[in-house]
Amino acid sequence: MARTNDFESFLIKNGFIWGPEPEIYGGLAGFYTYGPLGTLLKRNVENTIRNEFKVQDFFEIESPFIAPKEVWEGSGHLLGFVDKVVICKKCKRSFRIDKLAEEKGISVKELLKRIKENKVKCPNCNGALGSKVESFNLMIKTEVGGREAFNRPETATMTYLPFKRYYDFFRKKLPIKVFQIGRAYRNEISPRQNVLRGREFTQAEGQIFITKELEYSERFKSKLKEFKSVKGVFWPAEFQEKAQKEKLMNYQEVSKYTEKPAYVYYLFLTYKLFERLGFPQDKLRIRQHKDDERAHYAVDAWDFEVKTSLGWIECCGVHDRGDYDLKRHSKYSNENLVILDENGNNVHPQILEIAFGVDRPIYCLLDIFYKVETVNGESRAVLKLPKQLTPIKLAVFPLVKKDGIAELANKIYQTLKKAKLEVYYDEVASIGRRYRRVDEKGIPFVITIDYQTKEDQTVTLRDKDSMKQIRIKISDIEKTVNELISGALKFSQINKH
Ligand SMILES: [Zn+2]
Missing domain, CATH: 3.40.50.800 (Anticodon-binding domain)
Known part of the structure; x- marks a missing residue:
């Protein structure tokens, strides 16, 4: 399903999004310029998120975009942040096997069998596809001072690294809450759908360093009551497995499918933020990842998905990362990134994460609120964005x-x-x-x-x-x-x- 050219020309003509850039040099897929109105809108979206984080006592930080290879070994991205691809023997292009299988309506296993039998050809040149599955790393590589380095594929890892500094700055008091708004880079194999899958994009990620004890504490149980009148459309993994539809739920119902009160609290906080950004309830669903789709670091994950003319688009993920990150970085950096917990033990803190994309919600808002209506027999193109977000x-x-x-x-x-x-x-x-x-x-x-x-x-x-x-x-x-x-x-x- 593609949106009409009418929408794309609306974005260009009114100075929202231009590209792929640099247009006068033919453009590089996955890179865009926000024009004058797009930039004003982007700032308004970022500031809405920024203000909400601040109200919740998060502090903002800003870290480097580039970090040496060792960081990404520690984070797990060097080995784990890959797409599985097959390469065309003739034109040398790479194709994601999951996408190729999806397009053909078959399983990955079946696809690989057919490639071997030479029954599936290269979508680009119709040449023969190699049957060996290769790992394609999505990080963009560079070199600094003779050291191998990578552009960050997310802000999160870079936000975790100064943990010892936070621990001192916040005088060892948990939860420690910080956030970062900034660019990240992914070498997508086939960037498409405008800024929905760009190679350079902006994230706004909040990170909560916390102990297990606090995650289950009375404090969060009573904080949850703030949301007693809030209901959203949630879709637990269990429902998806039974082919059961999503359902309007309050925090008590959601708590049946994910148990930590602190995690449920941040799920609902994120829900309120989507409301503040003007997303209508019927365009929003919160979908829990099934066991086989969770990222390598996640204990639990729920995605905020927005219904657009292109289908459901993931705009934010709320993740329970457990103690994965600081445990790994302790091991790889030889620095002991631990805290003293309530029982006097040295432990790695748990991390809860609110991972917003910024570009996707912007595109979704424009998609939802751009309308062509007929008034007195004449057609009128009108953008009905929530007033506080208007550029x-x-x-x-x-x-x-x-x-x-x-x-x-x-x-x-x-x-x-x-x-x-x-x-x-x-x-x-x-x-x-x-x-x-x-x-x-x-x-x-x-x-x-x-x-x-x-x-x-x-x-x-x-x-x-x-x-x-x-x-x-x-x-x-x-x-x-x-x-x-x-x-x-x-x-x-x-x-x-
Ligand atoms: Zn080819």
Whole structure:
């Protein structure tokens, strides 16, 4: 299933996502530029996640992108972070065996049998495929100062390495909570679907260092009550195995399928964050990994998946990593990354992880909220993003350019910019065409300066979604728009002037 070209051209035309970049050099698959509106949207998504982490007492850190080979031996990525591929004997391209089997609708075992019998050919050149299964490592290799090194394939590993520093900084008090927002790199064999599977992408990952005792503690059991009225669509592994559908559940029901109260707490915290980002309940499901699909480090894993026109897209994973990471890094670095637990024993801390992708939720939000509707017999393309995420909050239009109207509009625009409101000015073309332009950019409100403005210091304020208009005072613009964005005020409640 592919989204229409209409959507891709909407992304390009309105400055959301451009690429693959560098376009003028033919483009390299899996690399994209966020244009002006895309970048503003990305910052808003990142800041929504950042603020929620901060409210939960996480501290932000920023670590290097590149680390020597030894780190990735320790993390397990050097051996374990691979795709299994077969290589074409003729054009030398690699193909993932799981994807190839999926496309043919057969099992991997059956696929390998058919390749041996020369019944499956290279999808690229129709040549013969090699029957030997090779491991293709997904890390992007580099060399620094004569040492073999790799671009980080995730922020998580790099966040774990300074553990001893955290332990001192947080004065040995657990749980220790840190997060990092930054780029990571994966040498995907076949990058596709825009930024959904890029080779360079942004992650926002929260890490909780904790003891087993704390994970099961009364403290988290009572903290869970914060979510007593929250329900989400969860899909436990047990259900999937019995071909049973996902179900609306509260934290008590979810606790039947994963037992640590601290882990359930962070699952629900993540759920609230998806709500804050504006994902509708019916577009979101939280799916538990089955035994055979969990990553090498995971004790338990639930994915937050979003329903889009391309199907279900994984946007975030909440993982119980056990003591895997610091145990491994202790062994490979010869540093004892241990803590003193409640019983006075030296143990490696447990790690719970909230691993957000940033690019995927952005693409999904655009996919969900971009609509083409028919209004009064005319078609209107409109982006209905949640108001707090919109890249630009307000557009300023002069009704006409003459009679000092444009000058007055520009003066108001300059004042609003200084008030830290994201504003946009447009005086070109008819007012109807300008409305169409802002609708497509998802700008929720427009003020128009006209002849009456000169007489009574009022402007019209238009609401994108309802297309209704009302006159308000110039001196009220900033306050009114901010209240409309935050949800403190509804458009229908604005007093008439
Ligand atoms: Zn080939």
